[in-house]
Amino acid sequence: MSEKKLIEVRNSYALPEDVLDAVHEAMSENVGELVSLFKVLADPTRLRILKALEIQSLCVCVLVENTDQKHSALSYHLKLLKEAELVDSRRERSFQIYELTEFGSMLLKSIENHFEKS
Numbered sequence: 001m002s003e004k005k006l007i008e009v010r011n012s013y014a015l016p017e018d019v020l021d022a023v024h025e026a027m028s029e030n031v032g033e034l035v036s037l038f039k040v041l042a043d044p045t046r047l048r049i050l051k052a053l054e055i056q057s058l059c060v061c062v063l064v065e066n067t068d069q070k071h072s073a074l075s076y077h078l079k080l081l082k083e084a085e086l087v088d089s090r091r092e093r094s095f096q097i098y099e100l101t102e103f104g105s106m107l108l109k110s111i112e113n114h115f116e117k118s
Helices: 017-028 032-041 044-055 060-065 071-083 102-117
Strands: 006-010 013-016 087-092 095-100
Touching: 013 017, 032 044, 032 071, 044 060, 044 071, 044 087, 044 095, 044 102, 060 071, 060 095, 071 087, 095 102
Parallel strands: none
Antiparallel strands: 006 013, 087 095
C-alpha cells in the first residue's frame, strides 16, 4: 500500500496531496457554461415558461396569453432557453411550438424534487 503524503494547509489541518491537487483542479476549472445556465434559470419568467412546458408543448401564442409579456419579450426568453438547450421548437402549420428538451425536463424535475424534500 502506498503512503499518501499529507500537506499542512493551515496549522494542524492537513490534506493528502492528491486531494489538495483535486481541489486545486476543481477551483481552476472553467465554469462559464454553468454560470450561463444559472443566469438563464435565474429569471422568474423563464422558470414559469419551463413549468408551463412541463405540462405540455405550447405555441408562443398560449404563453403570451398567460403572461404579461409581449410577444417580442417572450421570444427573447425562449431564445435564451433554447440556447441553453432547455427547450426546443418545431413548426406546426403556422405555429411555432416549444417543448422541453430531455435535459430541460430532467433539470426541472431535479430542482422540483429538491425543493419538495426541503
